[in-house]
Amino acid sequence: MEILQPMFGMIVLSGLIVLTLFISRIGSIVKFWGNLQFAQHSEDLRPQLPRRLRLITDNHNHLMEQPTLFYATCAYIFMTGHSDSFHLLLAWSYVAIRIAHSGIQLTTNNVSYRALSFGLSSACLVAMIIREVISLF
Numbered sequence: 001m002e003i004l005q006p007m008f009g010m011i012v013l014s015g016l017i018v019l020t021l022f023i024s025r026i027g028s029i030v031k032f033w034g035n036l037q038f039a040q041h042s043e044d045l046r047p048q049l050p051r052r053l054r055l056i057t058d059n060h061n062h063l064m065e066q067p068t069l070f071y072a073t074c075a076y077i078f079m080t081g082h083s084d085s086f087h088l089l090l091a092w093s094y095v096a097i098r099i100a101h102s103g104i105q106l107t108t109n110n111v112s113y114r115a116l117s118f119g120l121s122s123a124c125l126v127a128m129i130i131r132e133v134i135s136l137f
Contacts, residue, residue, distance in 0.1 A: 003083040006091035007074040013099055014063045020106075021060045024053050059105045063098075066122070070094055073128050082135060090124045097121040 046054060074091060077083050101117040104110060 001078070001083075002088055003074050003078050003091060006088070006095045007071055009092070009095040010063075010067050010070060010098065013095070013102060014067065017056070017060050017063055017102065021056050024056050055106055055109055059102050062105070063102070066125070067098065070125055073125065073132070076132060077128065080132070080135075082132065087128060087131065090128050094121050094124040094128075097124065 042057075046057065049057070070091075077087055097117050097120050101114060101121065104114045104117060
């Protein structure tokens with residue numbers, strides 16, 4: 001059951017970013033209510049957004065990409081009963097690094113640091129997957 005806690009940590013992070021995205025957009029939605037057709041396609045709207053709003057959108061999109069593999073991996077580990085202290089360490093490390101990734105992206109958006117955090121979190125995830133592949137043999 002413990003492996004589900006870091007999974008929930010990622011869910012909370014994603015929920016906070018969804019809320020941040022909503023809050024950042026609600027003013028424009030209210031302001032342009034009834035005249036939002038210019039925003040029907042994100043590729044048309046995105047270039048018109050201020051940098052801060054684009055960063056929130058980018059971070060939201062990133063949390064809907066690779067973390068889905070993290071959720072599936074944690075669910076698999078839970079269902080197979082393979083959760084152990086090392087999987088927990090890797091999973092919590094993944095969550096902590098993804099929190100840092102979001103912080104970087106929403107503030108300075110320093111691509112070097114963002115790439116580093118992405119690489120480190122990816123390494124945690126891949127290590128979890130490799131451990132499960134090895135357990136098959």
